[in-house]
Amino acid sequence: MSANDPGHINNLDQNQRDLLKSYWLALISAINEEPSSVVESALGEELFDAFAHDDPDTILLRWLRARKWQVAPAVEMMMDTLKWRQEWGVRRLLDRGERCVNLEEWSSGKFYHMGKDKVGRPVSYVHAEGHIRGQYPMESTEKCLILFMELGRYFSEVPNEEGTVILDMGNVGLRNLDYQYIKFMINAMQNHYPECLGLSLVVNAPWSFSTVWSVIRRWLDPVVESKIRFVKNTDELKDYINPDVIPKRLQGNHADFKYIxxxxxxxxxxxxxxxxxxxxxxxxxxxxxxxxxxxxxxxxxxxxxxxxxxxxxxxxxxxxxxxxxxxxxxxxxxxxxxxxxxxxxxxxxxxxxxxxxxxxxxxxxxxx
Structure with missing residues (x-):
């Protein structure tokens, strides 16, 4: 979806505009009963840091759409996100960047951003075999994931508002299966970075993955699940992404990820x-x-x-x-x-x- 699609910043009907107004008023009140004190309050600072370089309406509309245009649930969801960002120290994480994460894990190539798909969405690659359960402390892995998702925001260019994720399940075994990590990833994506996923392509999934999928799909919002597709092989990736921005490890023409x-x-x-x-x-x-x-x-x-x-x-x-x-x-x-x-x-x-x-x-x- 883009900024020009219905329900997005450039294509709101009058009812949606009115709901956006109501959302702003309710959110401001939830942060601080005195509007003049919002910006200097802890959660107010977190809110404007979360806006970053984006149009604030573009950000808030993600939460409204995620909660089916219901103002009260959308406000509750945003307040939970602001508190979550505080608890995780997202501002400190961005301030220190790679100095704040395990560099060995960060540079391993188990997830990275690379290029755009055929409709202009930035592409993120996740190679499941690179994650070994217990190899690093869970908090370290979760910090890497949050930094990865925050940096992903910089790759979207107007009018695109979503990204594509390629989940490579090749060579996956029991040591790579980590439900705690998967659940954290799903929770972060659905509840704290909502409406950021445009498409997820699962490639090289072994036959045994169907059992794992039956567990994972129960944690997914139906809208998110509808954006996940299983592709038969790496050749099918080329229907969505130009081979020049597919890494060689997935039979593309782009050099494999190498940390600089x-x-x-x-x-x-x-x-x-x-x-x-x-x-x-x-x-x-x-x-x-x-x-x-x-x-x-x-x-x-x-x-x-x-x-x-x-x-x-x-x-x-x-x-x-x-x-x-x-x-x-x-x-x-x-x-x-x-x-x-x-x-x-x-x-x-x-x-x-x-x-x-x-x-x-x-x-x-x-x-x-």
């Missing part, structure tokens, strides 16, 4: 950025102010009678653009580069701009 480690120069650049406390405070202040402005315009829009909100929608669009811009300026201070930045799959432009600005300031200071 951080260099000394990378470490120096990131240290320079993260040591810029004044720049970080300024970026945080500007983003916080942008969040307050966005929230104020959203409240005004949500309380305006349907059909009379054209002026409010215009101001809200400007506020959303400003929110995105200030987050991108803040991002180098609160996140870090990863393998996907070093390979060019995620742009390094904001990190480069921050480093160049700080370096120029330091040179000017030293010359005076």
């Amino acid at each position: 480690p951080v260099t000394k120069d990378d470490e120096v650049r990131l240290a320079t950025i993260h040591d810029d406390e004044q720049g970080k405070r300024q970026a945080q202040m500007e983003h916080r102010q942008a969040a307050k402005t966005y929230l104020d315009t959203t409240l005004k829009w949500a309380k305006t009678r349907s059909g009379d909100e054209k002026s409010e929608e215009h101001e809200r669009k400007k506020a959303a653009d400003r929110l995105c811009t200030t987050y991108q300026q803040l991002m180098p201070y609160i996140s870090t580069e990863t393998h996907y930045h070093r390979t060019g799959m995620i742009s390094r432009s904001m990190f480069n701009a921050a480093y160049d600005r700080i370096s120029n300031q330091q040179q000017q200071t030293s010359s005076t």
Whole structure:
């Protein structure tokens, strides 16, 4: 699905617009009874960090669609997600990146992002044989998965809002079967990253997998289950994905995943950025102010009678653009580069701009 499909940001009917307004009002109230205090509250900060560089409406609509446009369940679901993000320290995980996970596991190639499918959705590959039950502490594996899913958000390009997951079951045995891990993955995807899956293709499944599948499918939301398809062989993958972005281990033409480690120069650049406390405070202040402005315009829009909100929608669009811009300026201070930045799959432009600005300031200071 894309931003142009029914029920998505660019294609809402009047009833859906009204429900989105009601959702905003109810969510703001659930976070803090005093709207002016939402942005600076713990859950409010978590909410705007979760929006990241995306349009907030695009994010919230995922939760509304996941709960069949029922406002109260959607609010409860979002509140659970904000608390879950707090408990897992998602902001710290993004801040420290690969330094916060087991690098051996992260670089193993058992899951990675690579290319796009034929309809433009980013593709993630999961090779089940790479996961060995008990090889690493479960918390370590779960942290890797959360970082993997958070980074996956950077690969979607408007109008696409979903991704494709290739689950390779080749050479899987009992040592790879880990129901605790599978259940965590399903819970995270369905409840905390809803409506992000467009398609999942299961390839190389052995005949014995039918027993495992009978257990797993009970944990799946019917909508999620409907997006999972079993393909007979790797050749059938080519009906969905160009061979040039299928790894060689699945009989494609793309080089297999190979982790690119951080260099000394990378470490120096990131240290320079993260040591810029004044720049970080300024970026945080500007983003916080942008969040307050966005929230104020959203409240005004949500309380305006349907059909009379054209002026409010215009101001809200400007506020959303400003929110995105200030987050991108803040991002180098609160996140870090990863393998996907070093390979060019995620742009390094904001990190480069921050480093160049700080370096120029330091040179000017030293010359005076």
